[in-house]
Amino acid sequence: MSKFKKSFHIKGRDFIRAGEASINVQNLLKSMDFDPRLIRRVAICGYESEMNVVMHGGDGSLSLEVDTDKLILEISDDGPGIVDIDLAMQAGYSTANDDHREMGFGAGMGLPNMKKNSDQIHIESNNGQGTVVRMIFFLPEGGKTD
Amino acid sequence: MSPKLTSTHYVRFDQDLCAGYGSCLRVCPTKAIRVKKKKAIRIVEQCIGCGECIRICREGAVSAASQSPKELGKNHVAIALVSPVLYAQFPGVMPKDVLLGLRHMGFEHTIDMSYFLEIFQFATEEFISRNRKSQTAPWPLISPVCPVVVRLIAFRFPNLLPNVLPVLRPVALMAREVKSHLIPEYSKKGKDVVLYYINPCPTKKEPAHLPRHKRPGPAEVALGINDIYPELVKHVEQIKAADGIPFYQTRFEYETCATGNASMWGMSGGEIADMDIDQSLAVSGIEETISYLEKIELGLFQDIEYIEFRTCREGCLGGVLNAIDKYLAKGAVQKMVKRFGLGRRLHRENIMRMYEKGEFQSEKKPAKLTSLFGAHKEALSIDNMQKIEKVMELIQGTDCSACGAPDCRTFAEDVVRGNAALKECLFVGARAGKKD
Numbered sequence: 001m002s003k004f005k006k007s008f009h010i011k012g013r014d015f016i017r018a019g020e021a022s023i024n025v026q027n028l029l030k031s032m033d034f035d036p037r038l039i040r041r042v043a044i045c046g047y048e049s050e051m052n053v054v055m056h057g058g059d060g061s062l063s064l065e066v067d068t069d070k071l072i073l074e075i076s077d078d079g080p081g082i083v084d085i086d087l088a089m090q091a092g093y094s095t096a097n098d099d100h101r102e103m104g105f106g107a108g109m110g111l112p113n114m115k116k117n118s119d120q121i122h123i124e125s126n127n128g129q130g131t132v133v134r135m136i137f138f139l140p141e142g143g144k145t146d
Numbered sequence: 147m148s149p150k151l152t153s154t155h156y157v158r159f160d161q162d163l164c165a166g167y168g169s170c171l172r173v174c175p176t177k178a179i180r181v182k183k184k185k186a187i188r189i190v191e192q193c194i195g196c197g198e199c200i201r202i203c204r205e206g207a208v209s210a211a212s213q214s215p216k217e218l219g220k221n222h223v224a225i226a227l228v229s230p231v232l233y234a235q236f237p238g239v240m241p242k243d244v245l246l247g248l249r250h251m252g253f254e255h256t257i258d259m260s261y262f263l264e265i266f267q268f269a270t271e272e273f274i275s276r277n278r279k280s281q282t283a284p285w286p287l288i289s290p291v292c293p294v295v296v297r298l299i300a301f302r303f304p305n306l307l308p309n310v311l312p313v314l315r316p317v318a319l320m321a322r323e324v325k326s327h328l329i330p331e332y333s334k335k336g337k338d339v340v341l342y343y344i345n346p347c348p349t350k351k352e353p354a355h356l357p358r359h360k361r362p363g364p365a366e367v368a369l370g371i372n373d374i375y376p377e378l379v380k381h382v383e384q385i386k387a388a389d390g391i392p393f394y395q396t397r398f399e400y401e402t403c404a405t406g407n408a409s410m411w412g413m414s415g416g417e418i419a420d421m422d423i424d425q426s427l428a429v430s431g432i433e434e435t436i437s438y439l440e441k442i443e444l445g446l447f448q449d450i451e452y453i454e455f456r457t458c459r460e461g462c463l464g465g466v467l468n469a470i471d472k473y474l475a476k477g478a479v480q481k482m483v484k485r486f487g488l489g490r491r492l493h494r495e496n497i498m499r500m501y502e503k504g505e506f507q508s509e510k511k512p513a514k515l516t517s518l519f520g521a522h523k524e525a526l527s528i529d530n531m532q533k534i535e536k537v538m539e540l541i542q543g544t545d546c547s548a549c550g551a552p553d554c555r556t557f558a559e560d561v562v563r564g565n566a567a568l569k570e571c572l573f574v575g576a577r578a579g580k581k582d
Contacts (some may be wrong), residue, residue, distance in 0.1 A: 004531040023440045031559070033525030036305040040443065047444040066528055 007063030010053045012079070018054040021062040022046030025073070028064060034071075038137060041117040042073060045135050048110045049075040055100050056080065057131060071137040073118070082125040089115060154178075154188055156195030156211055156348045161185060163207035170199035170208065171552040175432055175457075176301055176521075180560075181550035191522060194297035195349035196432060196457050197466040210348035210370050210467055218252035222338040222365075225328065226253040227320055230260065230404050231346040231412040231462045232371055235469045237478035239382055241404040247381035251374070253342070257324055260408035262316040264490045266291075268497040269313045269506040271422050274451055286427075286442065286450040287311045290508065291417060292462075293349045295435060295455040300519035303439045307512035311452070314508050317343070321366075329364055339364040346371050346412075346465030347458065370467030379469075406486030409479050414461035416479075417454045420488045426452040431459040526559070534558045541571045548572045 006028065008021035026043045046062060053060040053075060060077030082088050088095075091112040096105055115121050118135035125131040153159050166184030178192035179199065186207070200208045218224050226248050233241040245256040277283055288309045290296055299306050314322075321341065329339050341364050348370070410416035414430035427450055429438050435455045441447060458464035463479065464472040500506065526534070534555075543554030549570045551557035560566035568574055 002528055002532065004528045004535075006531075006535065019441060019444055019446075022444055026440075026443060028531070030302075031523075031526050032528075032531065040305050040445075043443055044445045047446075066531065068528070 004066040005063060007061050010050055010057075010060045010062055010075075010077070012054060012058040012060070012077070015054060018051060019047055022050050025062065025064045029066075029071075032066065035140075038071075038139075042071060042137055045073055045114045045117050046075075048114050049073070049133050049135075051105060052110050052131075052133075053077045053079065055096060055105060060130075069139055070119075071139065073135045073137070074132065076130065076132040078130045081127045081129055081131055082123065083127050085123050085125060153211060154190045154193035154195070156193055157197070157200060158209050158211045159186065159188065160207045160209070163205045165205050165207075167204065168547055168550065169202045169204065171547050171550075173198040173202050173432075174552065175298060175436060177552050177556050179552065180566075181547075192301070194294055194301055194519065195347075196294045196298075197348050198432060200348065200466045211368075219254065222340045223254045223332050224252055225255045225257065225324060225339060225341050227257045227317070227324065227341060227343050228259060229317075229343075229345055229371075229412075229462065230258070230263070230408040231465065231468065231475070232344055233404055233409060233482065234412050234463055234475035234478045235371060235375065236379075236382055237470075237474065237481070239386065241409075241482075243385050244378070244382060246385050247378050248344075248374075250381040250385070251377055255328065257320060257328075258404050258408070259316055259320055259411075260405045261492065262319040262323070263408050263411055264405075264492045265319055265497055265500075265506070266313060266316045267417075267421050267490070268492070268494055269501055270311060270452070272498065272501055273311065273313055274423055278451075283312065284309050285448045287452045288442075289417060289452065289454045290315050291454070292456050294347075294432075294457040296515065297349075297519040298435070298457065299439065300515040301521050302436070303443055304512070304516055304520060305443055306439060307515055309442070310512075310515075312508045312510075314506050318508075319506070325363060341366045343368045344371060344374065345369065346462045346468050348467060371465075372467050372469050375469035404482075404486075405489075405491065406483040407488050407490060409482040409486070410488065412461055412463045413476055413479055414456055414459075415454065416461060418452065420490070421452075423452050425450045426454070428454040428456075428461075430456040430461050430464070432457040524563070526562070530562050533562045537561050537568065540568065541573055544573075546572065 008024050010021050011017065022043055025046050026039060029039045029042060050062055057077030057079030060075060060079070063074045065072040065074070087093055089111050091109060114133070114135060119138050120136040122134045123131065164185050166181050166186065168181040168186065170186055171179050171181060175196060175198065176192040176194055178189045180187050180189070197210065200210060228245065228248070233244050236244050241258070245258065248256045274287065277287070286309065288295065288299070288306065288311060290311050290313065296310060299310060324341065332339050343366065345368055407420050410419050415428035418426045418428055429435055435457050438447070438453065438455070447453070456462060458466070460472045460476060463475040468475065537558035538554060541554055541558065545553045547553070549557050549566065549572065551560055551566065557566060557571065561568050569578070
C-alpha cells in the first residue's frame with residue numbers, strides 16, 4: 001500500500017497569496033490525471049478552507065494525501081478555533097469582520113461549501129487551540145493504481 | 147524527445163542561430179522547451195502558439211511558421227482577410243488607405259473584419275442574456291477570440307472548457323462568409339482562390355492536423371503583419387502622397403473600411419468596450435491570464451459574466467508579428483476611436499434572425515478541444531509522484547534551469563519519466579564531486 005502525501009504552508013492574513021496552496025494541490029492532481037470534476041471539488045474545498053485559515057486562523061498548512069481509493073485534504077491552523085462547530089456549518093453563519101466583507105468574503109458559505117463538495121468532513125477544534133479540518137473524497141471503483 | 151531543434155505548427159526554430167541561452171525555457175506556458183547540448187529543443191505537441199519564445203529570443207532563432215506572399219496573385223485570386231490590428235501599424239493613415247495599399251500589392255479583395263466583429267458582439271450579448279435565465283453555461287464565460295487562450299485552457303485548465311463562450315470567432319465568421327459568397331463567383335469561372343490571413347500573432351494558423359483543413363476549400367495562408375509590412379508601407383506612402391486617388395468600388399458591405407469599434411479590438415478591453423454586458427473584465431498578458439484561470443478554477447469570479455482574455459500584453463496590438471511598438475499602436479487606435487467613435491453599423495434585428503437559426507453556434511465541443519489541444523502526457527502514478535518528491539529532495543531546487551528544464555519540478559518529472567538523467571542537475575553533480 002503506497003500513499004503520496006504533500007503539504008503546503010498557508011500564511012495567515014496574506015490575502016495576496018491566498019489560494020496558492022490550493023492551486024498547487026490542483027496542479028498535482030492534474031498531473032495524476034484525475035477526473036476534472038473531482039479536481040474541481042477538491043480545489044473548491046481547498047480554497048474555502050485556505051481562505052478560512054487566511055482570514056481567521058493565523059498560520060497553517062494544507063496537505064493532500066493520495067491513496068489508492070481516496071483523496072484526503074487536511075487543513076490545520078493554530079488560530080482561535082471554532083466555538084460552535086454546528087453553528088459554523090450553517091449556511092450564512094459567519095464570523096468574518098468588516099474588513100473581510102469589504103474584500104468580498106464572509107458570506108458564511110465556507111464550511112457549508114466544503115461539506116457539499118466533499119464526501120466526508122471531520123472538524124476538530126477546541127476553542128483557542130486551532131482547528132483541523134479533514135475532508136475525504138472517495139475515488140470511483142478501480143481508484144488510482146500505484 | 148530527439149536532441150534537435152524542432153519546429154512546431156506555429157513556430158519555426160533555426161538551430162544555427164540558437165545559442166542555448168534558454169531564455170525561452172521559462173516563458174513557455176506549457177513547459178514545452180528544454181535545452182540539450184546548448185540547443186533549445188521542443189516538445190512539439192505541447193506548443194500552443196503563444197509566441198512568447200519568439201518575443202524573448204535575443205538571437206532571433208525563433209520565428210513564426212507563417213508563409214511569405216511570394217508571387218502574390220500569380221495564377222490565383224488573392225483575398226486578404228485583414229485583422230484590424232493592421233490599421234494601428236499606420237498611425238495617421240486612414241484604414242481605407244491601408245486597404246488600398248493591400249490592393250496595390252496585388253490582393254484582389256481586402257476583407258475588413260469590422261462587420262464580423264459586430265456580428266460576434268451581437269451574438270455574444272444574446273447568448274449572455276439568455277444564459278442568465280437558462281444557466282446552460284457556467285459563469286464567468288470566457289471569450290473564445292484569442293485562440294491561445296482556448297488552447298491554454300484545453301491544455302492546462304480542461305475544467306474550464308465549458309466556460310468558453312460557444313459562439314463562432316469573428317475570424318471564423320469572416321472565413322465562412324467569404325467561402326460561401328465571394329469564392330463561388332471565382333470557382334464558377336474556374337479561377338483558383340487563395341485566402342491570406344494577415345495576423346498579428348503566429349496563432350491564427352490552425353495546425354494542419356485539424357479536420358477543418360482536410361475539407362475541400364480554397365488554399366489558406368497565414369501571413370504575419372511584419373511579413374507584408376515593408377512592402378505595404380511603400381504603397382501606403384504612395385497613396386498618401388497622391389491626392390485624390392478614388393477608392394476602389396467594392397461589392398460587399400464587409401469590404402468597406404473599418405469602424406472605431408473594430409480598431410478598439412486590437413487593445414485589451416476592446417472586445418468588451420462596446421458590449422452590453424453587466425459584469426465583464428478584460429485581462430491581458432500570459433502570466434495574468436494563467437493567474438486568472440487558476441482562480442476561476444478555484445471557483446472565484448462567478449459574479450462576472452464575461453472575461454476577455456488576451457495572452458499578449460495590451461491585447462493583439464502586443465502580438466509578436468506586429469510591425470510597430472504596441473504603445474505607439476495603442477496611441478493610433480485611441481486617435482481612430484476619437485475620430486470614428488464607437489457604435490455599430492449593423493442592425494440587431496437582422497443578426498438575431500440568423501442567431502435564431504443557430505448560425506453562430508460554435509461546433510467545437512469541450513471533448514473535441516481536449517483531443518486537439520489537451521496535454522497528452524501519461525498520467526503520473528502514486529509511485530511516480532513519490533519518486534518525483536525524492537528527486538526534488540536530492541536536487542534541493544533553486545529553479546536555476548542549468549539542467550535545461552524550465553524549473554526543478556519539471557526536471558524531476560522528466561527524470562521520473564525517463565527523459566532526463568539526475569546527473570544533469572548541477573547541484574547533484576557538485577555534491578557527488580565533493581564526496582569523491
